[in-house]
Amino acid sequence: MPDNQSHILDQNAGFGETEPPIKVAARDVCVAYDGKQALNHVSIDIPDRSVTAFIGPSGCGKSTFLRCLNRMNDTIEGARVTGSLKIDGAEVNDKSIDPVVLRASVGMVFQKPNPFPKSIYDNVAYGPRIHGLALSRNDLDGIVESSLKKAGLWEEVADRLNDPGTSLSGGQQQRLVIARAIAINPEVILMDEPCSALDPIATAKIEELIDELRENYCIIIVTHSMQQAARVSQRTAFFHMGTLVEFGRTEDIFTNPRDPRTQDYITGRFG
Amino acid sequence: MALSKTAHIVTAYGEELDQLADELARMGGMVETQLETALAAIVRRDASLVAGVREREKQVNAMQDDVEKRVLRLFALRQPLATDLRMTISALKIASDLERVGDLAKNIAYRAEDLAEYAPLSLLDQVERLGAIVVKQLHEVLDALSSADVEPAIRVWRTDDEVDERYNALVRQMLMSMTEDPGQVEPGVHILFVAKNLERIGDHATNVAEAVHFMVTAGPLEADDAKS
Ligand SMILES: Nc1ncnc2c1ncn2[C@@H]1O[C@H](COP(=O)(O)OP(=O)(O)O)[C@@H](O)[C@H]1O
Ligand SMILES: [Mg+2]
Numbered sequence: 001m002p003d004n005q006s007h008i009l010d011q012n013a014g015f016g017e018t019e020p021p022i023k024v025a026a027r028d029v030c031v032a033y034d035g036k037q038a039l040n041h042v043s044i045d046i047p048d049r050s051v052t053a054f055i056g057p058s059g060c061g062k063s064t065f066l067r068c069l070n071r072m073n074d075t076i077e078g079a080r081v082t083g084s085l086k087i088d089g090a091e092v093n094d095k096s097i098d099p100v101v102l103r104a105s106v107g108m109v110f111q112k113p114n115p116f117p118k119s120i121y122d123n124v125a126y127g128p129r130i131h132g133l134a135l136s137r138n139d140l141d142g143i144v145e146s147s148l149k150k151a152g153l154w155e156e157v158a159d160r161l162n163d164p165g166t167s168l169s170g171g172q173q174q175r176l177v178i179a180r181a182i183a184i185n186p187e188v189i190l191m192d193e194p195c196s197a198l199d200p201i202a203t204a205k206i207e208e209l210i211d212e213l214r215e216n217y218c219i220i221i222v223t224h225s226m227q228q229a230a231r232v233s234q235r236t237a238f239f240h241m242g243t244l245v246e247f248g249r250t251e252d253i254f255t256n257p258r259d260p261r262t263q264d265y266i267t268g269r270f271g
Numbered sequence: 272m273a274l275s276k277t278a279h280i281v282t283a284y285g286e287e288l289d290q291l292a293d294e295l296a297r298m299g300g301m302v303e304t305q306l307e308t309a310l311a312a313i314v315r316r317d318a319s320l321v322a323g324v325r326e327r328e329k330q331v332n333a334m335q336d337d338v339e340k341r342v343l344r345l346f347a348l349r350q351p352l353a354t355d356l357r358m359t360i361s362a363l364k365i366a367s368d369l370e371r372v373g374d375l376a377k378n379i380a381y382r383a384e385d386l387a388e389y390a391p392l393s394l395l396d397q398v399e400r401l402g403a404i405v406v407k408q409l410h411e412v413l414d415a416l417s418s419a420d421v422e423p424a425i426r427v428w429r430t431d432d433e434v435d436e437r438y439n440a441l442v443r444q445m446l447m448s449m450t451e452d453p454g455q456v457e458p459g460v461h462i463l464f465v466a467k468n469l470e471r472i473g474d475h476a477t478n479v480a481e482a483v484h485f486m487v488t489a490g491p492l493e494a495d496d497a498k499s
Contacts, residue, residue, distance in 0.1 A: 226352060254352050256489035260275075266352045268284065269277040 023048035023188060023218035024069065029083035031064050031073060038064045040242040041083070046235070048187075051210060051219045053229035053250065056239035057265065062222045065239070066190045068092070069220070070106040071099045087188065104131055107181030111193040113173035115165030115180075120157050123165040123176055124148060127184035143183055151179035152209045171202025175209060182213075189213065191221040195228065207232050226266055230254050238262045240271075274354040274419050274487065284349050288358065291341045292417075295362050295369075298334040299413040301327055302369045305376040306409060306472065310402040312383035313465055314395065324380035331373035338366035354486075361486035365416065368475040368482070372409065375468040375475075382461045389458040394445055398465055401437050404430065405469045408476040415483045421495065424480040428492055434473035441466050 024046040031039040039061040046052050054062040064073070071092060073079040085092045092102065104127065115123050124144045127133075134140035144161070148154040153175040157168070165176050174194055181189055191210075195203040210219060210232050223229050229236050229250065236253040238246045238261070246253065246262045257263045264271040279285035305327045312320035342363045345351055351359045386392075408427045415424040442463060449459045484492040 227350060230352075255356060257353050263275060263353050264277050267275065267355050268280050269275060270280055271277070 020047040020049045022046065023087060024220075025084075025086045025089075026065075026068075027084040029065070029068055029081070029085055031061070031068065031082075032080045033076065034078040035080075038242055039068075042244045044237060044244055044247055046218060046220065048218045049214060049216065050235065051214045051221060051233040052235040052237060053233035054220065054222045054237050054239060055224075055226065055229050055265070056245075057271075058224075060239040061242045062239055063192055066108070066192055066220065066222060069188065069190060070103045070108060071097075072103075072108075074099060104184045105186050106188045106190060107184070107186035109174065109177050109181060109189065109191040109194045111196050113170055113177050113197070115168070115173050115176050118165060119162045120148075120165050120168070120176060121161040124179050124183050127180060131184050133184065147179040147183040148176075150182050150213070151175045152205060152212070153179055169202070171198050171205055174198065174202070174206055178206075178209065178213075186217065188218045188220065191219065193222055193224060196224065203228070226254070238265060240265070274358060287341070287345060287349065288351070288355060291338065291345065291359065291362050294334060294338055294341065295365060296413070296417050298331060298338065298366060298369050299409075299416065301331050301334065302373045302376065303406070303409055303413060305331070305373055306379075306402075306406055309376040309380040309383070310399070310406065312380050313386060314399050314402070316383070316387050316391065318384045318387045321380045321384055324377055328373050328377040331370055335366045335370040338362055357486045357489060361482040364482045365479050368478045372472050372475045375472050379465050379468050382465050385461045386458060392455070392458055392462060394441065394448070394459075394462055397437070397441050397444070398462060398469070401434065401441065401466060401469050404434055404437065405473045405476065408434070408473055412476045412479045412483065415480065419483070419487050421484050421487050424483040424487075425492065425495065427480040428477055428484075431473055431477045434470055438466055438470040 022045045024044075026046075027043050029039060029042045030037065042061075042065060054065065056062055067073045067076075068081055068085055069087070069092065073081050081093065087106070090097070116126060118126070121144055124147050125134075125140050128140060128143050134143055145154060148157060153172060156172060157163075157176075165173065168176060178189075195206050198206065207228065210221065213219060214234075221229075221232060223232075233250045235247065236250045237244055238253065238257070238259070240261050246257060246259045248258075253262065254266060257266060261271055263269070279288075305324050308320050308327075309324050312318065312324070342359055345359050349355075408430055411423040412427045415421065415427065445455075445459050445463055445466075449456045481492045484490070484495065488495065
């Protein structure tokens with residue numbers, strides 16, 4: 001029995017009257033790689049239309065938990081996932097769920113921008129094409145434009161849509177990857193250290209973008225920067241050695257964390 | 272101000288926080304001495320003590336500047352969080368209250384020079400008692416600060432009502448004796464100023480109590496006080 005899960009779920013009050021509904025509900029999620037436990041009985045309710053930051057030392061299981069949400073752990077040999085994980089009440093690990101369809105609604109952005117070796121246009125058009133979201137070339141143009149606009153990149157690339165995606169700067173590539181994810185109407189967007197390869201200006205643009213996107217999506221971001229977690233998220237979850245130690249309003253976590261492990265980590269003390 | 276038992280990974284950062292706490296403690300000690308000396312000057316009718324109080328007031332001002340510089344530097348370079356954040360922001364508030372206390376203590380001392388010209392007043396013993404309570408408040412709240420303990424802070428906070436009552440009673444009696452004996456008016460005005468300054472020092476001690484409480488618990492003192 002995990003010792004602190006009830007306490008974690010109890011802390012969920014915070015948004016007050018305007019509290020968005022729960023989008024992702026995890027109960028006792030455990031992950032082991034080749035029998036070695038990486039995630040221990042994680043239970044958490046993540047609200048929709050807001051940004052939740054995952055923080056914690058390297059190897060504490062943040063990426064492992066993100067991979068549970070789009071079943072990327074399926075692709076890792078020796079990975080075993082147990083527990084319940086629901087998005088909008090539907091069990092993600094249910095046999096009836098097609099991982100490819102799931103991954104369309106749970107987009108992912110990685111640390112290193114990974115545009116396809118294709119044009120800017122095709123990077124964004126790729127998803128809508130394979131998921132059959134566009135009925136005509138006109139339709140597709142519209143999706144590409146609106147996705148690039150939502151990702152705050154349109155102004156910068158409108159006149160060079162046929163250039164390769166890799167010709168863009170790191171920050172632009174990251175926004176292109178976000179546009180690519182947005183193009184297939186995801187509901188959840190996972191970001192695993194999306195700014196760690198970017199300079200402060202490119203980082204600020206991504207953070208501004210995240211702040212705009214949260215109106216329409218459930219965003220989960222892994223970050224090693226306390227300041228970034230504080231700037232972009234409404235909720236923060238602290239992981240430590242495979243356990244979810246503390247989860248609450250970002251403001252509370254950074255001014256008054258309850259657990260000494262959270263305290264030590266965010267203040268930069270020996271844990 | 273040991274809010275956490277574990278040391279910072281970046282040693283210099285931990286040292287800067289410790290130095291801030293030390294400077295604040297020194298400032299508190301300085302202000303306490305100032306107040307005690309100012310009261311002794313009044314009660315013992317000894318104007319020779321005034322110069323020392325004035326001298327310390329300058330040092331207290333310099334210490335407040337120093338605390339502000341340290342806090343600014345910590346925010347700019349270290350971005351303190353959680354207990355460190357609460358400690359740093361509280362230090363700024365507390366230093367500003369302590370500076371006010373130093374200033375008021377100086378005002379009290381100046382009245383000793385004026386009062387030395389008059390015959391001893393009957394109400395001086397009440398000023399002495401009010402002063403003793405306020406000195407104790409200041410002492411306890413500085414204890415609370417250095418030990419990061421909310422209990423003495425709550426006690427100080429609760430004493431504020433008693434200080435107000437004693438002050439109001441003193442004012443009433445002073446007005447009565449002024450009405451009865453016009454010779455009491457001039458020295459009486461000085462006594463009223465001293466009492467008013469003591470009452471305000473009590474308010475500042477209460478502010479410090481609230482800041483210490485916030486530093487330790489992250490919550491307002493009122494809420495904690497209501498519980499017990
Ligand atoms: N593909 C994998 N195969 C085996 N072990 C893994 C794999 N991915 C992660 N792990 C292990 O799981 C634990 C959690 O890793 P991870 O989720 O990547 O942590 P974080 O993202 O918080 O740095 C670590 O001990 C890591 O070594
Ligand atoms: Mg990771």
